[in-house]
Amino acid sequence: MQKGSEVAKNTxxxxxxxxxxxxxxxxxLGRDDPRRVIHSLKVGxxxxxxxxLYLLEPLFEGVGQNAMWAVMTVVVVLEFTAGATLCxxxxxxxxTICAASLAFFIEFVAEKTGHKSRAVFIGTSVCVVxxxxxxxxxxxxxxxxxxxxxxIFLLTFGLITVSSYRVENVLNIARERIYTIAIGCxxxxxxxxxxxxxxxxxxxxxxxxxKLEALARSIEACVSDYFSxxxxxxxxxxAETARDSIYRGYxxxxxxxxxxxxxxxxxxxxxxxxxNCHRYPWHLYVKLGGVLRHFGxxxxxxxxxxxxxxxxxxxxxxxxxxxxxxxxxxxxxxxxELGTSIKNRRRVSPDVLSDNLHKALHDLDIxxxxxxxLFLGSNSANNMLANWKNDKEMSPRVTLPSVKTDVSALxxxxxxxxxxxxxxxxxxxxxxRPTLSKLAITSLEFSEALPFAAFAxxxxxxxxxxxxxxxxxxxxxxxxxxxxxTGIKDDx
Amino acid sequence: MQKGSEVAKNTxxxxxxxxxxxxxxxxxLGRDDPRRVIHSLKVGxxxxxxxxLYLLEPLFEGVGQNAMWAVMTVVVVLEFTAGATLCxxxxxxxxTICAASLAFFIEFVAEKTGHKSRAVFIGTSVCVVxxxxxxxxxxxxxxxxxxxxxxIFLLTFGLITVSSYRVENVLNIARERIYTIAIGCxxxxxxxxxxxxxxxxxxxxxxxxxKLEALARSIEACVSDYFSxxxxxxxxxxAETARDSIYRGYxxxxxxxxxxxxxxxxxxxxxxxxxNCHRYPWHLYVKLGGVLRHFGxxxxxxxxxxxxxxxxxxxxxxxxxxxxxxxxxxxxxxxxELGTSIKNRRRVSPDVLSDNLHKALHDLDIxxxxxxxLFLGSNSANNMLANWKNDKEMSPRVTLPSVKTDVSALxxxxxxxxxxxxxxxxxxxxxxRPTLSKLAITSLEFSEALPFAAFAxxxxxxxxxxxxxxxxxxxxxxxxxxxxxTGIKDDx
Numbered sequence: 001m002q003k004g005s006e007v008a009k010n011t012x013x014x015x016x017x018x019x020x021x022x023x024x025x026x027x028x029l030g031r032d033d034p035r036r037v038i039h040s041l042k043v044g045x046x047x048x049x050x051x052x053l054y055l056l057e058p059l060f061e062g063v064g065q066n067a068m069w070a071v072m073t074v075v076v077v078l079e080f081t082a083g084a085t086l087c088x089x090x091x092x093x094x095x096t097i098c099a100a101s102l103a104f105f106i107e108f109v110a111e112k113t114g115h116k117s118r119a120v121f122i123g124t125s126v127c128v129v130x131x132x133x134x135x136x137x138x139x140x141x142x143x144x145x146x147x148x149x150x151x152i153f154l155l156t157f158g159l160i161t162v163s164s165y166r167v168e169n170v171l172n173i174a175r176e177r178i179y180t181i182a183i184g185c186x187x188x189x190x191x192x193x194x195x196x197x198x199x200x201x202x203x204x205x206x207x208x209x210x211k212l213e214a215l216a217r218s219i220e221a222c223v224s225d226y227f228s229x230x231x232x233x234x235x236x237x238x239a240e241t242a243r244d245s246i247y248r249g250y251x252x253x254x255x256x257x258x259x260x261x262x263x264x265x266x267x268x269x270x271x272x273x274x275x276n277c278h279r280y281p282w283h284l285y286v287k288l289g290g291v292l293r294h295f296g297x298x299x300x301x302x303x304x305x306x307x308x309x310x311x312x313x314x315x316x317x318x319x320x321x322x323x324x325x326x327x328x329x330x331x332x333x334x335x336x337e338l339g340t341s342i343k344n345r346r347r348v349s350p351d352v353l354s355d356n357l358h359k360a361l362h363d364l365d366i367x368x369x370x371x372x373x374l375f376l377g378s379n380s381a382n383n384m385l386a387n388w389k390n391d392k393e394m395s396p397r398v399t400l401p402s403v404k405t406d407v408s409a410l411x412x413x414x415x416x417x418x419x420x421x422x423x424x425x426x427x428x429x430x431x432x433r434p435t436l437s438k439l440a441i442t443s444l445e446f447s448e449a450l451p452f453a454a455f456a457x458x459x460x461x462x463x464x465x466x467x468x469x470x471x472x473x474x475x476x477x478x479x480x481x482x483x484x485x486t487g488i489k490d491d492x
Numbered sequence: 493m494q495k496g497s498e499v500a501k502n503t504x505x506x507x508x509x510x511x512x513x514x515x516x517x518x519x520x521l522g523r524d525d526p527r528r529v530i531h532s533l534k535v536g537x538x539x540x541x542x543x544x545l546y547l548l549e550p551l552f553e554g555v556g557q558n559a560m561w562a563v564m565t566v567v568v569v570l571e572f573t574a575g576a577t578l579c580x581x582x583x584x585x586x587x588t589i590c591a592a593s594l595a596f597f598i599e600f601v602a603e604k605t606g607h608k609s610r611a612v613f614i615g616t617s618v619c620v621v622x623x624x625x626x627x628x629x630x631x632x633x634x635x636x637x638x639x640x641x642x643x644i645f646l647l648t649f650g651l652i653t654v655s656s657y658r659v660e661n662v663l664n665i666a667r668e669r670i671y672t673i674a675i676g677c678x679x680x681x682x683x684x685x686x687x688x689x690x691x692x693x694x695x696x697x698x699x700x701x702x703k704l705e706a707l708a709r710s711i712e713a714c715v716s717d718y719f720s721x722x723x724x725x726x727x728x729x730x731a732e733t734a735r736d737s738i739y740r741g742y743x744x745x746x747x748x749x750x751x752x753x754x755x756x757x758x759x760x761x762x763x764x765x766x767x768n769c770h771r772y773p774w775h776l777y778v779k780l781g782g783v784l785r786h787f788g789x790x791x792x793x794x795x796x797x798x799x800x801x802x803x804x805x806x807x808x809x810x811x812x813x814x815x816x817x818x819x820x821x822x823x824x825x826x827x828x829e830l831g832t833s834i835k836n837r838r839r840v841s842p843d844v845l846s847d848n849l850h851k852a853l854h855d856l857d858i859x860x861x862x863x864x865x866l867f868l869g870s871n872s873a874n875n876m877l878a879n880w881k882n883d884k885e886m887s888p889r890v891t892l893p894s895v896k897t898d899v900s901a902l903x904x905x906x907x908x909x910x911x912x913x914x915x916x917x918x919x920x921x922x923x924x925r926p927t928l929s930k931l932a933i934t935s936l937e938f939s940e941a942l943p944f945a946a947f948a949x950x951x952x953x954x955x956x957x958x959x960x961x962x963x964x965x966x967x968x969x970x971x972x973x974x975x976x977x978t979g980i981k982d983d984x
Contacts, residue, residue: 029630036630044623047646048615051654055611060658071650075643119547123540131536138521138528151567154539158563161542166552258750304953318811429781454953460944461796 035198039080042191046074049187053180066173066180073184076259078191083200083266085192088148089185095152096181100174102129103160107170124166129157144265173299201267204260204285205342211253211292215299218249219462222302223328227321228456243306249300253292260289281479288472292309295469298462305455308443312452320478323364327459330357331466338473347477349464352470366458527690531572534683541679542566544670548888557673558665565676570683575692575758577684580640581677582761587644588673592666594621595652599662614653621649636757693759696752696777697834703745703784707791708824711954714794718947721814724872735798742791745784752781760789773971780964787961790954791890797947804944812944815856822849823958830965839969840978844962853955860948 030037053059053067060067077092079085110121130442133154136142144149164170193197225242264282334352476482522529545551545559552559569584571577598617602610628634634642654660684690717734756774827843833840931979968974 025631028626029627036627040623040627040630043626044619044621047622047650048619051615051618051650054654055615055657058722065655068651071654072647075647075650123543123547126543127536127540128538129536131532133522135518135528135532135534136531139517155564155567158539158543158567159560162563163560164559165547214930255749257747297789297792297796300789301796304789304793436623451949454949457943457946458793 015200034082035196038196039198042195043074043078046078046191047071050074050184053183058335063176063180063183066176069177069180070184070187073181074188077185078188080198080393081200081203081263081266082192082197082266083263083270085188086269087266091146091149091187092152092181093185094146095149096156096178097155099153099474100160100178103157103164104171104174106161107164110164119165122161126161130154133157133179139324199267200263201270201280201282204263204267204282207260207263208285208288208292209339209343211256211289212335212342214249214252215292215296216339218246218299218333218336219328220332220424221246221249221301222299222306223325223459226302226306227317227325245305246299246306250296250303253289253296254300256289257293260286281476284472284476284479288469288476291469291472295462295465298458298465301458302455302462305451312455319454320364320367320456323360323367324456324459326360327357327364327463330360331462334466334470338469341482341485342473345480346483348470348474349485357463361460364456364459525684527572528686530688531690534687535566535570538566538570538679538683539563542676545675553582554670555672555675558668561669562676562679563670565673566680569677570680572690572759573682573695573755574689575755575760575762577680578761578763579758581639581680583638584644584673585677586638587641588648588670591645591648592652592670595649595656596613596628596663598653599656602656611657614657618650618653621653622646625649673967680886691759691762692755693762693772693774696755696759696774699748699752699755700777700780700784701831701835703748704827706741706744706829707784707788708827708831710738710791711794711820711827713741714798715736715790715817715951718794718798719809719817735795738791738798739794742788743793745788746792748781749785752778758888773968776964776971780961780968783961783964787954788959790950793950794947795960797943797950798946804947809944812856812859812948815852815859816951818852819849819856819955822852823954825956826962830961833969833974833977834965837972838975840962840966843975849955853952856948856951 050067050070050073053063053070063070073092077085077088079088087227105123106122110118110125113121124432136149137147160170160174163173168172191412221242264286267282334357337352338348341352506759541561543563545555555562570579571580598614602613602617605613625642629639629642652662652666655665659665684832713734718740757779759774761771785842826849829844830840833844
C-alpha cells in the first residue's frame with residue numbers, strides 16, 4: 001500500500017516537473033536567439049493590426065467581411081526573415097492576380113453558354129487547370145522559385161471560378177479581396193522589412209563565417225587528439241568530449257547544403273544589398289559552402305583515422321607530433337583569418353597562405369624522410385624505434401608497440417575455427433560473423449605505419465584543398481565589393 | 493540590313509524553339525516518373541468533385557457558401573504521397589478543432605463584457621495567441637511534427653475570434669465550416685489512400701536500395717579509374733564521364749539526409765505496414781541512411797585520391813592493381829547483395845561477408861609487404877622499381893617516374909624568388925600566390941608511395957565500415973520482419 005502511494009507520489013512529482021522543464025525549454029529557445037521572441041511579437045502585433053479592420057467601425061465599413069482575407073494573409077505570409085516574407089508575399093500577389101485574370105476569362109466564355117452547360121464548362125476547366133498547375137509544380141525551376149505562387153494560383157482560381165456560378169458581381173468580390181490581401185501583404189512587409197528586420201542574407205553571411213571557424217576548431221582538435229599521448233581508458237570521458245566537438249565542427253558544415261540554398265534563395269529577394277544596381281553574389285556563398293563541404297570531407301577522413309580499427313602505435317605517431325600539429329595549426333589559422341575577413345567584409349590578406357605553412361609542410365616531409373625504415377613493416381619499425389629511443393633519449397612514457405603475431409598465421413587460425421562452424425545452425429553463425437570479420441581486419445595491419453601514412457597524406461591533401469577555399473573566398477570578396485585589405489588590425 | 497534581318501530571324505527561330513523545349517521538359521518529367529501525371533490527374537479530379545458541392549443544386553442547399561472551405565482544403569491538403577496527405581489532413585483537422593474550442597471559450601468570456609471592452613479583449617487575445625503560437629513553432633519537436641497544425645490553428649483562431657465580433661451565430665458558422673473541411677479532407681484521403689496511392693514508405697525503401705547500388709557502382713568505378721593505365725590526356729573525356737558517375741554515385745547518398753527524414757516522417761503516418769499492431773521501423777531506414785553516409789565518406793576520400801595534386805606514379809600503382817581491384821569488387825558485391833536483400837524484403841545471407849573478401853584483403857597485405865622498399869622514398873623507389881622491372885619483365889608500357897629535384901633545393905629557390913616580389917605591389921603578389929603555393933605543395937612529395945598508402949588504408953577502413961553497414965541492414969531486417977534467408981535465388 002505504502003509502495004503504491006510512493007509510486008503515485010513519484011509520478012505526481014514527475015508530472016509536476018513537466019511544466020517546469022517545458023518552461024525551461026521555451027526560455028532557452030528565446031535566450032539562444034532573441035530574434036525568435038521579436039518575430040513572435042511581430043506576428044501578434046500584425047494580427048492585432050489586421051483585426052482592427054474588423055473591429056473598428058469606420059474601417060469595417062470600408063472592407064466588410066473580406067477583412068478575413070487580410071487575417072489569412074498575415075498568418076500565412078509573415079515569415080521569420082525579410083526575404084522569405086517578400087518571396088511569399090510576391091508569390092501570393094502574383095498567383096492571385098494570374099488566377100483572377102484566368103478566372104475572369106473563363107467566366108467571360110462561360111457566360112455565353114446556358115445554365116447547365118455552364119456548370120459542365122466550369123467543372124471541366126477546374127479539372128484541367130488543377131491538373132496543369134499541379135503538373136507544373138513538378139518542374140524543378142518552378143518548384144524552387146514559384147511553388148507557393150502556383151499553389152495560391154490554384155486556390156484562388158478554384159474559389160473564384162466555382163463561386164462565380166452562383167454570385168452575380170464576381171468582379172466586385174474579387175476586387176475587394178485583392179484590396180484586403182494587399183492590405184495584409186503590406187502589413188506583413190512593413191513588419192518584416194521596417195521593424196527590426198531579420199535578413200536571410202545576414203544569416204547566410206554569419207553562417208559562412210561560423211562554418212569556417214567550426215572547421216578550424218575541428219581540424220585542430222582532430223590532430224591534437226590523434227597525437228595526445230594520454231592513456232586511452234583513463235580519460236575516455238575527456239576524449240569523448242573532444243571527439244564530440246570535432247564531430248559537431250564538421251557536421252555543421254556537412255549538413256548546411258539545404259539551409260544555405262534556402263537562405264541564398266530568400267536573400268535574392270531582399271533589396272538590402274543591391275545598391276549600385278548590382279546584385280549581391282549570394283550564389284557565391286552557396287558555392288563557397290560547397291567548397292567548404294569538399295574541404296570538410298578531409299576533416300571527416302581525419303576523424304575516421306581517429307576512430308579507425310587499425311591504429312599506428314602511439315609511440316610511432318608521437319615521432320611526428322610536432323610537424324603534424326604545426327601543419328594543422330597553420331591551416332586552422334588560415335581558416336580563421338578567412339572567417340575574420342568575411343566577417344569584416346574585407347578582402348583576404350595577400351599573405352594569408354604564410355611561409356609558416358610551407359615551412360611546417362617541409363618539416364613534416366623531413367620528419368618522414370628521416371624515418372624511412374618506419375615504412376618497412378611492424379617488426380623493423382619496432383627495432384628502428386628502439387634504436388631511435390636509445391639515440392635520442394625519448395621521454396620514458398612512450399611504450400613500445402606490442403609485437404603482433406604473423407597475419408597469415410592468424411588468418412589460417414581463423415579459417416580453422418570457421419570450418420566446424422559451417423555445420424552448426426545458421427543463427428549462431430550469424431551471431432559470430434561480425435566479430436570474426438573484425439578480428440580478421442584488425443589483425444591485417446599491413447605495415448603498422450600505413451594508417452599514419454594515410455593521416456599524413458590527408459594533411460597534405462588538406463593544404464591542397466585549402467588553396468581552393470582561399471580562391472573562392474577571394475572570388476567572393478571581389479564580387480561582393482569587400483573593402484581592400486589595409487593591413488590594419490580589424491576591430492572585432 | 494541583311495545582317496539585321498538575319499539576327500531577327502535567328503531570334504525568331506530561337507523563340508520558336510522555346511515551346512518545343514518546354515514541351516520536351518514536361519514530357520520528360522512525366523516519363524521519368526509517371527506517378528506525377530497520375531497525381532496531377534488526381535488533384536484535378538478531386539477539385540472537380542469538390543466543386544460539385546457548389547455546382548449541383550441539392551448539394552449546394554446542404555452546405556451553401558461554405559463549400560469554399562472544401563475547395564481550399566483540397567488544394568492545400570492533397571499531397572504527392574499518402575503519408576504527407578494524412579499528416580497534413582490530420583494536422584489541419586486537429587488545428588481547426590483546437591482553434592475552434594479556444595475561440596469559443598474566448599467568445600464565452602468576451603460575451604459578458606461591454607461592446608467596446610469586448611473589442612479590446614478580442615484584440616488582446618489575438619495578439620497573445622498569435623505570439624504564443626508563433627513562438628511554439630520554434631520548438632524543434634513541434635516544428636518537426638505539427639508545424640502545419642499550429643499554422644492552421646492560428647489561422648482558424650484568427651478567423652473565428654475576429655468574425656465573432658460582428659456575427660451572431662458563430663457556432664453555426666463554425667459547425668458548417670468544420671463539416672465542409674471534413675468533406676474536403678475525406679475526398680483528399682480517398683484520392684490519396686485508395687486510388688493508386690504513392691507511399692512515402694515505398695519511396696524510402698526503394699531509395700535505400702538504390703543508395704546501396706549507387707555506392708557499389710561508385711566504389712568500383714573509383715578503384716578501376718585509379719588503376720587505369722591509359723594515358724591521362726588521350727582519354728580525358730572518357731575519364732570525365734567515369735568520374736562523373738563516381739561523383740553521382742556517392743552524391744546521391746550524401747545529399748539524402750533531409751529527403752530520408754521527410755519520407756520517414758510521412759511514412760510514420762501511413763497505416764499500410766502497421767499490421768500486427770507493430771510499427772514498421774522507418775527510423776531504422778533513416779539510421780541506415782546515416783551509416784551509409786558514414787560509409788560514403790570513404791568513397792569521397794577515395795575520389796579525393798583520384799583528384800589529388802600529389803599522385804603516386806602510375807607504374808608504382810599498377811603493382812597493386814590486382815589485390816586492390818579485388819577488394820573493391822568484393823566490397824561492391826557485398827553492397828549489391830545487401831541492396832538485393834532489402835529489395836526482396838528478405839534477411840541478409842549469413843555468409844554475405846565472404847571468405848573472398850578476407851582473401852582479397854590478405855593478398856593486398858602480402859602485396860604491400862612484398863614491396864617494402866617502395867616506402868623508402870622516391871629515389872630508392874625508382875631503383876627498386878627498375879630492379880623489379882628487370883626481374884619480372886613488366887609490360888613495356890609502364891614508364892618510370894621522372895626523377896624530381898630535391899625538395900629543399902626547390903623550396904629555397906622559391907624563397908629566393910619571393911624576396912624581390914615583396915617590394916612589388918600587392919595585387920601582383922596576390923595573383924602569384926596560389927600558383928606558388930601549388931608548386932610548393934606538389935614538389936613536397938614525401939615518399940612517392942605516401943598517397944598510395946593513403947589509398948590502401950582507405951580500402952581497409954572501408955571494409956571495417958562495411959561491417960557496420962551489414963550490422964544495420966541485419967537490424968533492419970530483424971525489426972521489419974523480413975523473411976528468412978532460404979538460399980534460393982531471388983527472382984528479380
